[in-house]
Amino acid sequence: MGKQMTEMLKGTLEGIVLAILGGQPAYGYEITARLRDQGFTDIAEGTIYALLVRIEQRGLVDVEKVPSEKGPPRKVYSLNTLGSGYLEEFWKTWSFLAERIEHLHIGHPQEQGEK
Amino acid sequence: MGKQMTEMLKGTLEGIVLAILGGQPAYGYEITARLRDQGFTDIAEGTIYALLVRIEQRGLVDVEKVPSEKGPPRKVYSLNTLGSGYLEEFWKTWSFLAERIEHLHIGHPQEQGEK
DNA sequence: ACCAGTACATAGTATCGCTGAATAGCAGCT
DNA sequence: AGCTGCTATTCAGCGATACTATGTACTGGT
Numbered sequence: 001m002g003k004q005m006t007e008m009l010k011g012t013l014e015g016i017v018l019a020i021l022g023g024q025p026a027y028g029y030e031i032t033a034r035l036r037d038q039g040f041t042d043i044a045e046g047t048i049y050a051l052l053v054r055i056e057q058r059g060l061v062d063v064e065k066v067p068s069e070k071g072p073p074r075k076v077y078s079l080n081t082l083g084s085g086y087l088e089e090f091w092k093t094w095s096f097l098a099e100r101i102e103h104l105h106i107g108h109p110q111e112q113g114e115k
Numbered sequence: 116m117g118k119q120m121t122e123m124l125k126g127t128l129e130g131i132v133l134a135i136l137g138g139q140p141a142y143g144y145e146i147t148a149r150l151r152d153q154g155f156t157d158i159a160e161g162t163i164y165a166l167l168v169r170i171e172q173r174g175l176v177d178v179e180k181v182p183s184e185k186g187p188p189r190k191v192y193s194l195n196t197l198g199s200g201y202l203e204e205f206w207k208t209w210s211f212l213a214e215r216i217e218h219l220h221i222g223h224p225q226e227q228g229e230k
Numbered sequence: 231a232c233c234a235g236t237a238c239a240t241a242g243t244a245t246c247g248c249t250g251a252a253t254a255g256c257a258g259c260t
Numbered sequence: 261a262g263c264t265g266c267t268a269t270t271c272a273g274c275g276a277t278a279c280t281a282t283g284t285a286c287t288g289g290t
Contacts, residue, residue: 002204002208003275003276004126004130004204004205004208005126005208005211005212006126006246006247006248006275006276007125007126007129007246007247007276007277008125008126008127008208008209008212009126009212009246009247010122010123010125010126010245010246010247010276010277010278011119011120011121011122011123011124011125011245011246012123012212012216013246013247014122014246015119015216016215016216016219019216019219019220019222020219023222027268027269028268028269029267029268029269030268038215038218039211039215040215042248043247043248044247044248044249044250045268045269046247046248046249046250046251046269046270046271047246047247047248049268049269049270049271050246050247050248050270050271051246051247052269053270054245054246068255068256068267068268069256069267070255070256070257070266070267070268071254071255071256071266071267071268071269072253072254072255072256072267072268072269073255073268073269074267074268074269075268075269089117089119090119091220093117093119093120093123094123094216094220096120096154097120097123097124097127098213098216098217100131100153100154100155101127101130101131101134101209101213102213104131104134104135105134105206105209107134107138118245121244121245121277121278121279122245122246122277122278124277124278125245125246125247125276125277125278126276126277128277128278129277142237142238143237143238144236144237144238145237147237157279158278158279159278159279159280159281160237160238160239161238161239161240161278161279161280161281161282162277162278162279164237164238164239164240165239165240165277165278166277166278167238168239168240169276169277183236183237183286183287184236184286184287185235185236185237185286185287185288186235186236186237186238186285186286186287187236187237187238187284187285187286188237188238188286189236189237189238190237190238
């Protein structure tokens with residue numbers, strides 16, 4: 001992708017990760033891999049780990065260290081009550097924004113240019 | 116709104132403004148007012164003006180100074196060819212992201228279940 | 231003269247995601 | 261034992277964006 005995606009991910013990537021953790025606990029490497037599978041091929045590992053540190057410091061997740069058979073111990077993150085509330089607000093914010101943007105999209109379909 | 120919205124607007128606000136300009140030319144103050152009408156009550160004027168300066172410097176818009184009866188001359192921005200292409204890419208990026216996020220939303224609404 | 235409304239501009243701050251590298255454990259191969 | 265590759269986490273420095281707060285400039289009403 002490119003710069004547009006990078007900027008657009010600001011604020012939403014956090015929600016995406018929280019939503020994934022809302023489904024089931026996971027650790028950083030796993031989350032990165034899952035995102036890649038879903039098409040986010042350009043998201044750097046470092047980005048996810050930094051994000052996980054942030055949401056941990058804000059108390060949105062609980063952490064448990066689990067030994068791995070193939071490397072250093074995994075830090076397994078799970079969404080706690082505070083995180084669930086935050087995720088709920090994320091969905092509200094997202095819905096608000098998405099609704100208005102879709103409205104703009106339908107309002108003036110930009111299908112006139114050719115590439 | 117709050118901090119979530121602030122972060123989420125990064126990257127999307129530019130697309131929103133370009134989409135508005137794609138509908139018809141407009142000037143900064145007007146754009147700000149229209150955004151407020153649409154529910155974006157917390158978007159500061161300074162944010163819009165700074166954004167307009169950026170997209171002008173990138174050559175995405177053409178500018179025309181039009182005298183106003185009630186204040187300093189208006190800077191009317193209109194989307195040019197380059198800007199249209201950029202807007203088109205914005206919609207692609209947005210669609211990609213929105214699709215995946217909606218999938219996450221539908222994927223695990225409130226319950227966590229096994230697949 | 232004062233103030234509200236219109237209209238634009240900007241310096242300073244905080245946050246976020248990316249780049250690039252370092253650190254560390256384990257397995258298989260030579 | 262050393263090398264390579266995969267797993268797994270961490271961190272410093274950078275670029276881009278939106279917000280805060282303020283300032284400038286013009287018009288009309290009181």
